[in-house]
Each structure stands twice: as C-alpha cells, then as structure tokens.
Amino acid sequence: MNNRYTRRQSLKMLTAGLAVTLLPAMPRLAASEELLQKRFSADKTLPVIGLGTWQTFNVGTDPKLLAARTEVVSAFFELGGGLIDSSPMYGSSPDTVGHALQQLGIPDTLFSAEKVWSPAGGSAHEQVANLLGRWKLEQFDLVQVHNLTDWREHLAALREMKQEGLIRYIGITTSHGRRHQEFEQILASEDIDFAQLTYNITHREVENRLLPLAREKGIAVIANRPYDGGRLIKGLKRRNESLPEWAEEECGCSTWADFLLKFIVSHPAITCAIPATTQVAHLRENMHAGMGTMPTASTRQKMVNFIESL
Amino acid sequence: MIFGSSYSLQDFVPFTADIYFRLLERMGETYWPLHLITIVLGMVALWLVLKHRLRLACVLIAPVWLFVAVAFFMRLYAELNWAGGYIAFAFLTESALLLFLALTGIGLDDRSAKSQASFVGMFIALAGLIGLPFMGLLSYGSGLRAEVFGIHADPTSMTTLGLAIMISRGWLLWCISLIPALWLLYSGLTLWALGAPSAKLLLVVLFIALTGLFWKQLELSMLKHESHDQN
Numbered sequence: 001m002n003n004r005y006t007r008r009q010s011l012k013m014l015t016a017g018l019a020v021t022l023l024p025a026m027p028r029l030a031a032s033e034e035l036l037q038k039r040f041s042a043d044k045t046l047p048v049i050g051l052g053t054w055q056t057f058n059v060g061t062d063p064k065l066l067a068a069r070t071e072v073v074s075a076f077f078e079l080g081g082g083l084i085d086s087s088p089m090y091g092s093s094p095d096t097v098g099h100a101l102q103q104l105g106i107p108d109t110l111f112s113a114e115k116v117w118s119p120a121g122g123s124a125h126e127q128v129a130n131l132l133g134r135w136k137l138e139q140f141d142l143v144q145v146h147n148l149t150d151w152r153e154h155l156a157a158l159r160e161m162k163q164e165g166l167i168r169y170i171g172i173t174t175s176h177g178r179r180h181q182e183f184e185q186i187l188a189s190e191d192i193d194f195a196q197l198t199y200n201i202t203h204r205e206v207e208n209r210l211l212p213l214a215r216e217k218g219i220a221v222i223a224n225r226p227y228d229g230g231r232l233i234k235g236l237k238r239r240n241e242s243l244p245e246w247a248e249e250e251c252g253c254s255t256w257a258d259f260l261l262k263f264i265v266s267h268p269a270i271t272c273a274i275p276a277t278t279q280v281a282h283l284r285e286n287m288h289a290g291m292g293t294m295p296t297a298s299t300r301q302k303m304v305n306f307i308e309s310l
Numbered sequence: 311m312i313f314g315s316s317y318s319l320q321d322f323v324p325f326t327a328d329i330y331f332r333l334l335e336r337m338g339e340t341y342w343p344l345h346l347i348t349i350v351l352g353m354v355a356l357w358l359v360l361k362h363r364l365r366l367a368c369v370l371i372a373p374v375w376l377f378v379a380v381a382f383f384m385r386l387y388a389e390l391n392w393a394g395g396y397i398a399f400a401f402l403t404e405s406a407l408l409l410f411l412a413l414t415g416i417g418l419d420d421r422s423a424k425s426q427a428s429f430v431g432m433f434i435a436l437a438g439l440i441g442l443p444f445m446g447l448l449s450y451g452s453g454l455r456a457e458v459f460g461i462h463a464d465p466t467s468m469t470t471l472g473l474a475i476m477i478s479r480g481w482l483l484w485c486i487s488l489i490p491a492l493w494l495l496y497s498g499l500t501l502w503a504l505g506a507p508s509a510k511l512l513l514v515v516l517f518i519a520l521t522g523l524f525w526k527q528l529e530l531s532m533l534k535h536e537s538h539d540q541n
Contacts, residue, residue, distance in 0.1 A: 054324075055323070055324060055325055055326050055329075056326055056329075058324050058325045058329060058390050059325075059329055059332075059390075060329075060333070060386060060389030060390050061389060062329075062332060062333070062336060064332065065328075065329060065332055089324075090324065091324045091325065091389065091390045091391060091392070092389050092390060176321070229318070229320055229321060230320075231318070231320075278326055278328060278329075
C-alpha cells in the first residue's frame with residue numbers, strides 16, 4: 001500500500017485533533033487555513049467538507065476523465081479532506097474512486113463512505129464485498145442504507161458486518177426531503193452511527209425534527225445536495241449576484257461556495273457536507289469553505305433572509 | 311425566492327454534461343475513419359430509397375444499428391447508465407426489424423417515396439446525415455467531436471426515422487419508427503437535463519418527424535379510401 005500522504009496527513013490530523021480538543025463543539029473559529037474538524041464520536045473527528053461523487057465521478061473507463069478525477073481526489077486530500085461518499089447506484093463512481101486511490105495511495109485521513117441498496121442486486125454482504133473490490137479497500141469506514149430501501153434487512157446485515165470488522169460505522173440516507181417521517185422513526189429507534197440527508201440553505205425542513213433528534217442521539221449527520229444539485233450555486237453565479245459585504249466581515253465568505261457551505265457546516269448537528277465537483281478549482285473553493293471563521297446563529301439567519309429575498 | 315425545489319430532470323441523469331460529450335468524442339476517436347464509410351452508407355441508402363430499391367436500403371441500415379448497439383451502448387454507455395443495456399437491446403431489435411423488412415419486403419411501400427409526407431422524411435434523413443455532423447464540425451472545429459450517422463445514436467436514429475417515413479406503410483411504419491423516435495425523445499430529454507442547446511434541435515426534429523409520420527398515415531388512409539371508391 002502506498003502511504004504517500006501519511007506523514008503530512010498525520011501532522012494535519014494532529015493539528016486538527018488539537019484544535020478539536022481545545023475548541024467547543026460549535027466554535028466561532030479564528031481564521032486559519034486548516035479545515036475545520038467536527039467530532040462525531042467520543043474520539044473521532046471528520047473534516048467538515050467531504051467529497052460527493054454522484055454524477056461527477058461516473059466516468060466509465062475513459063483514461064482522460066479518470067486522470068482528471070484523480071487530480072480532484074489528490075487536491076481533496078492535499079487540502080485535508082477525509083470523507084468520500086459513493087453508491088452502487090452512481091454508475092462507475094466507486095470504480096473511479098478506486099482508481100484514484102490506487103494511483104495516489106490510501107491516505108490515513110480517508111473516510112470511505114458507501115451504500116447498499118436493493119436494486120443494486122445481491123445481498124448487503126455481496127454488495128459490500130463487491131464495493132470493497134471496486135474501491136480497492138479491505139474495510140469501509142461507513143456503509144449506509146441508500147434511501148431506506150429494505151432498511152430492516154440491510155441494517156441487520158450491516159450490523160453483522162460491523163461486528164465482523166468489515167465496516168466501522170453504519171448509517172441510513174435519504175435525499176430530496178423524502179420519507180422524513182420514516183427516517184425520524186429509524187433515527188429514534190435504531191442504533192445507527194450516521195444519518196445522511198438533504199440540507200442546504202433553501203431546504204431546511206430537517207432543522208425542525210431530524211437534526212435536533214440526531215444531535216440528541218449523538219448521530220453524525222452528512223448533508224447531501226449542498227448546492228441543491230448544482231442549481232443553487234449556478235443560479236447565483238448566473239444572476240451575477242454579489243456576496244453581501246457582511247458575509248465577508250462576519251464569516252469570511254469570499255465566494256458563493258463559502259456562503260452556501262459555511263451555512264451548512266455551521267449547523268451544530270451537521271458533521272460534514274459532501275459537495276461534488278469535476279474540477280480542481282471548484283474543489284478548492286469548496287474546501288476553503290471549511291476553513292476560517294464560521295457564521296454565528298445570527299449570521300446564519302441573515303444568510304437565510306438574504307437568499308429568501310432574492 | 312428564486313430557488314425552487316427539488317426534483318428535476320437533471321436528477322435522473324447519472325452523469326454530467328462533460329462526461330456525456332466526452333463519451334461521444336471517444337466514439338469519434340475510437341472509430342475514425344469509419345465515419346466516412348457510415349456516412350456513405352447512409353447516403354447510398356437514401357439514394358436507393360429514391361430509386362425504389364427499398365429492401366437493399368434496409369440491408370445497408372440494419373448493420374449500422376447493430377454496430378451502435380454494441381460499440382456505443384454496450385461498450386461505453388452502459389458503463390455510465392444501467393439503462394444502457396436495455397437501450398442496446400432496443401437498438402438490436404431495430405436492426406432485426408430492418409433486416410426483416412429487407413428479407414420479406416413486408417411493410418415496404420415504394421409508391422410512398424413520392425408522397426408529400428416523404429419530403430418530410432427526406433428532410434429528417436438529410437438532417438441526420440448532413441445537418442448534425444456539420445453542426446458538430448462548426449461547433450467544435452473537429453470531425454472527431456461531430457456526431458455521425460452509423461457511429462452515434464442521434465444521427466442514426468434521425469436518419470432512420472426519416473427513411474422509415476419514406477419507405478414503410480401500415481403497422482410496420484410505426485414499428486420501425488418507434489425505437490428511433492423513443493431514442494430521440496430520451497436523448498433530447500437527457501441533453502435538456504444537461505443544459506445542452508442541441509436538446510431543442512433534437513426535440514424539434516422529433517416533432518417534425520412525428521408530424522411526418524401522422525401525415526404519411528393520413529396519406530395512406532386516403533389512398534386506401536380512394537382505391538375502395540374506384541372499386
């Protein structure tokens with residue numbers, strides 16, 4: 001195994017760990033170039049910006065695009081990234097991540113997050129075994145039940161695999177605001193480590209019940225669709241909308257990526273957001289949002305008011 | 311608020327625009343200069359239709375559908391989209407249908423090449439054979455990125471749909487038009503979701519083709535009615 005990043009990433013982790021130890025759970029951090037980490041269990045932290053792979057990493061066997069996505073993954077780890085999220089329903093995305101990891105080596109900071117879902121074929125055991133092969137890993141950090149498909153059967157199987165040491169954490173996912181009632185029931189009644197759901201500045205329904213419940217139960221939360229499938233950030237850029245001056249003064253926003261992502265990851269219940277991108281430049285923007293000062297509760301409200309006024 | 315919710319067409323397309331266009335480009339790179347042969351095949355097929363050699367025209371087009379099914383859908387597109395395997399099967403079916411027409415002559419109507427609706431068919435066929443590749447050439451300045459009959463699915467479907475309007479009648483008119491028309495719809499919606507301007511072109515061509523199909527059906531019905539009157 002090529003541990004190309006090990007020393008550098010270990011130093012970063014050490015620094016980040018120190019920061020987490022010294023700071024309260026939801027800090028207003030002093031400006032810094034380190035990616036903010038959030039605690040998700042007694043002794044574990046995750047960088048607040050992860051990497052999604054829906055649509056963007058589904059490149060098949062195209063050598064040119066595989067190389068381009070490898071560059072994205074490389075920049076992600078160089079900037080202190082950790083969580084990469086994929087799914088068997090994302091076409092060749094798991095293979096693309098596997099290709100990148102094979103090229104770059106597996107950094108210590110990698111937090112591999114996959115999913116199982118029923119239409120993917122095979123049992124949860126078979127799916128996880130297949131996906132491990134595609135990622136070229138021996139263990140997943142997190143496996144989630146995709147969109148609650150057959151969640152009872154899948155969760156039972158994932159628990160077995162957790163006991164066997166094939167996976168470290170288990171979770172459930174939903175997106176687009178679907179099946180929140182059932183999601184809430186599972187959060188309340190099942191012993192799970194992670195919940196993945198849609199949360200962004202225009203889709204805040206989860207603030208009412210799901211996020212408080214996750215916080216109460218100590219469940220880590222991954223926010224998917226941070227840009228609402230790209231529409232949010234593209235819409236703002238297309239309108240040539242300028243960032244409000246207070247956004248820079250109060251939480252160091254210099255781009256719309258900063259504005260939209262800082263809003264998400266500054267929620268006390270959110271562990272990390274997983275924007276997806278095909279470009280290193282956009283990835284750098286995304287990662288920058290996880291650094292420096294985070295908005296306070298009052299600034300977050302101003303952010304919502306601003307977006308709603310558009 | 312300017313930002314609405316939630317599901318959109320885009321959420322059902324499992325890749326981004328750059329990935330899809332790169333896929334089309336790879337077809338061009340991989341099979342060049344086969345393009346020259348497939349375009350000539352298409353032109354000869356159109357010429358044969360105008361010369362009432364309909365069965366021979368079908369013989370020329372059938373293998374093209376087989377090639378696109380295997381080389382594009384099975385080999386490349388299915389890597390990105392689970393639906394690719396099913397679409398490949400549909401393209402193979404179209405190839406078999408064209409071969410059936412070529413072998414049996416059932417459903418072929420050489421009189422119809424002179425019908426007014428057939429001009430619509432010819433327009434669509436030429437749009438697929440010449441218009442689409444030419445547009446690609448103008449847009450990208452490279453033949454490898456242009457979509458070409460016999461290599462890519464859109465111009466292949468467009469040309470075949472045009473020829474179908476020109477050569478077939480009865481239920482087989484609809485039978486051999488169904489798969490190309492459905493692909494144009496699927497492809498048009500995919501391109502729409504990806505924000506590609508060519509989506510509108512594809513959907514307009516499909517609309518014109520459907521108009522041509524109904525027109526052709528009407529012409530055939532009127533012809534049948536007239537022949538009954540004469541009897």
